[in-house]
Amino acid sequence: MDDLISFLRERNIPTTTIERLEEDKIDVSVLLLMTDDQMRSYFPSYGDRLAVMGFCRRQEGEPAYRKSKLFERLKSKLTKRQKTNNSETESLNQTTRTKTSQRTVRKVEIGWMNYDGQGFVQMRAKKGGGTRKLSVPKDWKRKELMEEAIRLFFPNGKNSHGSISEYESDLTNYQEVSLDEKTTVGEMYDISKLTMMRFYLTTKKRDREVEISDSDTTEDLHNKNQDQSLPTSSNKITDFFQASDTDVIFVESAYSDDVSPLRSTEDLQDSDDLNVPLQSSSLISPDDLDTSDVVTGFTGNLTVLDEQILDDTLPLSPEPPVPYKKILVVHRGQIFSELLAHFCDDTLEHAQTEVEVKLLLPNGQFEMGHDVGGVFRDCLSEFWQEFYDQCTLGNCFKVPFLRHDFGKEKWESVARIILFGWKKEKYLPIKLAPVIFEQAIQGSVKSDLTDNFLKYVSENERVVLEGCRTDFCSADQDELLEILDNYSCRRIPTEENFTQILQELAHKTLIQEPAYVLEQWTSMLGPLSKDLGEIEDVYSALQPTVRKIVRSLKFPETMNTHQKDISKHLSAYLRECDAKRQSLFLRFCTGSDLFIGKTITVDFTDLKGFERRPVAHTCGCFLRLSVHYDNYPDFRSEMNKVLESNVWVMDII
Known part of the structure; x- marks a missing residue:
């Protein structure tokens, strides 16, 4: 049942x-x-x-007995088959072990890793490296493997990177541990139990030094330098320090750990160059950077010269004798903290120091943009946006506030960024109240403190305070008292004393409370006294407006019908933009969210479909627009999405 x-x-x-x-x-x-x-x-x-x-x-x-018999027969067959399979497997394993033991050669992989100043980096195939697979005798040891690796990567003893004699070489296993000279390949396989062994030829440039006797004079030293087979166009004084020391100082950050609109930092490329994908290559080293236009200056320590010779023949100057370049490496998304750390170095103030910025993406790859102005402007814009959020209080005008983790060194670093940004790109953080700069640079305030204070308070508070200035009696007294209490006012406001109270609160909030910050900035921002004499004029010039942006656009002299339509769409779009979108548009095209007087050259492309998008080149300040927009709403929608995404990667060189 x-x-x-x-x-x-x-x-x-x-x-x-x-x-x-x-x-x-x-x-x-x-x-x-x-x-x-x-x-x-x-x-x-x-x-x-x-x-x-x-x-x-x-x-x-x-019947039940028939079922039971069938189960017994099936069980017997399964047991017999399992025994047969185990026997065959054991026989096959024994045969395999016998064949393996009888091999006289084994397959191995060999790669090349070169020291780039920070660590060993595997060389790709296009640079002469790659992974080479070959069969070698089982009795080969470290010596034979190393000779074969040198023959593979340094044919005839040299390659495009130089001669093998210029390097200190070694051979390591997959764990980057040097091989034992007595262990054979066969023994390595038996110990590791790997199916494929990999070895690496590691190379590192040798240190080059010049020994100078007491009898050498400056002229003799010069003659010795002339005899060295080094390129003279870069004026490298490598006789005194290691060959890895150059005029390019590659400064990495201490930090260890989105299709998007494109921005480039070079001149306008051909249309074929607009779709260059973001390269997934290894990290860029200082050797990969173009430094042909940099005059080399000595930045190392003279460790091989006798002190007497230094005193008599080669007096050292505390300042670098010639210009040199520093490359600041910062991570996208960590610009605020890392730029602060970089500018704690007071040598960046030196007039002969050239600074270049390299941006790292979250995946550890460098952005492809080359800094000839646009990358640094973009870094400044991101830095100050983060500074306003983390280190200031206020609405339209911001005022620095004291933080326990911000001491003298960090506030001085902020001042260096202000100074350097103005000297290099005429960029000034105009969201800081003008009285802040006047007090720090000139030691006195020229602007109206009350007007600055009314732009510092929130919009609702400003309406109440301005209403009291106009008609004190009709103002809401309870709301007024609550606002004044927020700013620690200790007097009862009346129609007679309200103006004085407002002036006192403005002075306390804008001058007294950030006094420590202003003290650190005073000595640093002194050189700006001439340029920022009329601070209100500077603020007015840097403030983006529709009229300024539209007048900065430069269209081709001759345009067809479609191009004229797109130019009209762009002008109409800018006239609709509020202050926030105006700043976003400027940053997208120039790297700076302020109007710094750059002319934006507009060009047109034939991109359509999924490939259609605005393309900006920040260093040259170029904007390339597609002509395939059917109407203005489509153009406006796409521009809004691009500007509001705030995910811009510089992936065109």
């Missing part, structure tokens, strides 16, 4: 039918004696009746 019930449930027979069968005590033998009409009362479906009859006949015709 249990088997019957299980079968009926598998057939999805209703529960009520099964319960009826149990109540009527109908089992397999009873069902076999029923007529079709009798079964219909239990199973209305003809198919169910056929299935039930078939099941009952099978049950009646297969």
